[in-house]
Amino acid sequence: MSIETHGLRKQYDSTVALSDVSVSVGDDVQVLALIGPSGGGKSTFLRLIGGLERPCSGSVSVDGKTLPDGERALLEWRKRNGFLFQAFNLFPHLTAEENVILPLVEVHEISREEATAGAREVLSRFGLGDHLAKQPGQLSGGQQQRVALARAIAHRPRWLLLDEPTSALDPEMKAEVLDLIDELRQNGQRIILSTHEMGFARRAADHVVFLSGGRKLEEGNAERLFTSPETAEVRSFLQKVMKW
Amino acid sequence: MKAFLGVFVSVVLGSTFCFVFWVVISHEYQWSDIAPYKGNFVSGWWTTLLISAIALVGSIVIGALLTSGQLSPWSAPRVLSRTFVEIIRGTPLLTQILIGYYLVAPAIGWDSRFGVGVLILSCFAGAYLSEIFRGGIESIPSTQWLSARAIGFTDAQTYRFVVIPQAIRRVLPASAGQFANLIKDSSLLFVISVHEFTMQAREVNANTYATFEAYLPLIFGYFVLTFPISLISRHLEKRFSYEH
Ligand SMILES: Nc1ncnc2c1ncn2[C@@H]1O[C@H](COP(=O)(O)OP(=O)(O)O)[C@@H](O)[C@H]1O
Ligand SMILES: [Mg+2]
Numbered sequence: 001m002s003i004e005t006h007g008l009r010k011q012y013d014s015t016v017a018l019s020d021v022s023v024s025v026g027d028d029v030q031v032l033a034l035i036g037p038s039g040g041g042k043s044t045f046l047r048l049i050g051g052l053e054r055p056c057s058g059s060v061s062v063d064g065k066t067l068p069d070g071e072r073a074l075l076e077w078r079k080r081n082g083f084l085f086q087a088f089n090l091f092p093h094l095t096a097e098e099n100v101i102l103p104l105v106e107v108h109e110i111s112r113e114e115a116t117a118g119a120r121e122v123l124s125r126f127g128l129g130d131h132l133a134k135q136p137g138q139l140s141g142g143q144q145q146r147v148a149l150a151r152a153i154a155h156r157p158r159w160l161l162l163d164e165p166t167s168a169l170d171p172e173m174k175a176e177v178l179d180l181i182d183e184l185r186q187n188g189q190r191i192i193l194s195t196h197e198m199g200f201a202r203r204a205a206d207h208v209v210f211l212s213g214g215r216k217l218e219e220g221n222a223e224r225l226f227t228s229p230e231t232a233e234v235r236s237f238l239q240k241v242m243k244w
Numbered sequence: 245m246k247a248f249l250g251v252f253v254s255v256v257l258g259s260t261f262c263f264v265f266w267v268v269i270s271h272e273y274q275w276s277d278i279a280p281y282k283g284n285f286v287s288g289w290w291t292t293l294l295i296s297a298i299a300l301v302g303s304i305v306i307g308a309l310l311t312s313g314q315l316s317p318w319s320a321p322r323v324l325s326r327t328f329v330e331i332i333r334g335t336p337l338l339t340q341i342l343i344g345y346y347l348v349a350p351a352i353g354w355d356s357r358f359g360v361g362v363l364i365l366s367c368f369a370g371a372y373l374s375e376i377f378r379g380g381i382e383s384i385p386s387t388q389w390l391s392a393r394a395i396g397f398t399d400a401q402t403y404r405f406v407v408i409p410q411a412i413r414r415v416l417p418a419s420a421g422q423f424a425n426l427i428k429d430s431s432l433l434f435v436i437s438v439h440e441f442t443m444q445a446r447e448v449n450a451n452t453y454a455t456f457e458a459y460l461p462l463i464f465g466y467f468v469l470t471f472p473i474s475l476i477s478r479h480l481e482k483r484f485s486y487e488h
Contacts (some may be wrong), residue, residue, distance in 0.1 A: 003302050052393055075396060075398065078393065078395075078396045079396035081394075083391075085387070085391065087383070087391070089391040089394075090391070091388065091391070091406055093413070093484070093486040103396065106397070106401055106405065107395060107396040107397060107401075108396075135488075137487025138487060151395070235430050
């Protein structure tokens with residue numbers, strides 16, 4: 001199993017963000033999509049898988065390794081992944097290029113020359129070759145998100161975790177970011193993403209987990225879940241969001 | 245409306261400035277009365293410069309220590325730093341200087357007016373600076389912390405590469421104001437007979453009864469010290485600037 005959780009629970013003060021979520025995702029799954037209404041627990045699930053937070057109870061294991069306890073070990077866990085959030089995750093005081101270089105040098109201990117070459121290569125591939133020296137504030141939302149994506153994959157992470165990567169973007173920019181994600185998928189990148197782009201989830205994901213109110217209502221093969229959902233809530237959710 | 249406000253502010257400030265300038269200029273001064281005391285002014289000015297320069301560095305060090313104390317995960321340094329800041333900010337500098345020099349310093353066998361004066365000024369300005377620093381650090385949005393953690397930064401790396409560089413830009417204007425205050429506050433060291441600039445002016449006044457002639461040099465002397473701070477701060481603001 002590549003991703004397995006058992007009885008995952010996360011509570012913030014009195015808010016239960018996730019409760020008793022168990023999923024098992026096979027090795028054959030390259031792209032896992034999390035869908036469901038806002039507040040359903042998608043971001044929390046991603047933060048737990050990514051080792052950004054510890055669950056209150058339950059366990060997480062990825063590629064046969066169990067999410068560790070100590071801060072040091074969690075740091076190692078995070079380094080293996082690449083994370084992209086909805087927005088605002090670049091460092092505004094650094095140039096696009098430096099945003100990608102900094103973690104390579106400081107976290108992954110790659111030499112500055114090698115890191116610079118790597119950063120330029122990825123940014124150019126993402127169509128940002130002319131914007132290397134610009135700060136995030138000088139870039140469009142779509143460009144910023146592409147820089148953030150470049151930073152998330154520059155160290156060749158085992159899993160790329162995307163939390164609603166296009167929710168804050170205009171339609172045109174959504175498309176350019178989704179195209180890139182799809183390209184990464186075609187190159188074999190393993191991805192877990194939460195999204196409201198049902199068309200994209202259906203086309204790109206192998207496996208889908210539906211979260212609502214902190215609970216897992218359904219999971220399964222993407223095509224199957226989209227064509228014949230088992231529960232009434234999933235069916236009505238899909239009808240609503242697919243209507244337009 | 246905007247244009248009207250602009251004209252209004254310009255006219256009011258411009259005419260007030262001209263009026264005050266004219267009043268000051270047109271007074272009949274007896275510069276010959278204070279001419280023999282030129283050396284006193286010069287030595288007082290140098291003393292003020294020296295006190296201010298050392299206390300400025302000292303206040304940054306103490307301010308940084310108090311800030312890290314206040315942001316500490318442990319409660320002892322938090323409570324102690326907080327208490328120190330509240331006491332220093334809530335009581336008159338004059339009293340602090342008196343207590344420091346006449347009660348505390350003798351108790352530890354330290355007899356240097358200059359040294360005690362500089363240390364107390366450093367603590368006083370440091371307490372204010374620490375609040376400015378803390379405000380700057382806390383104003384960095386939590387999304388920056390999340391991104392930094394996701395990249396694999398430790399807390400120390402997050403402060404060094406993400407939080408402090410952005411906070412510096414935000415605390416510069418208020419810190420520059422605090423430094424100008426520090427320079428002017430050094431005049432209170434007259435209570436322990438440190439022969440700084442203002443003390444010299446007082447003595448000249450006492451000897452000559454030429455009040456305006458004795459005190460007017462203070463305007464130029466202090467302005468020459470405070471204005472460069474303003475210029476340097478603006479220069480640094482530009483250097484550390486970034487678009488949001
Ligand atoms: N850091 C937090 N502090 C308090 N409540 C939180 C926090 N993160 C998430 N929650 C709450 O947990 C629930 C699930 O949130 P989230 O995982 O963000 O859902 P989704 O990403 O599906 O919209 C929501 O009710 C949300 O308000
Ligand atoms: Mg979310």
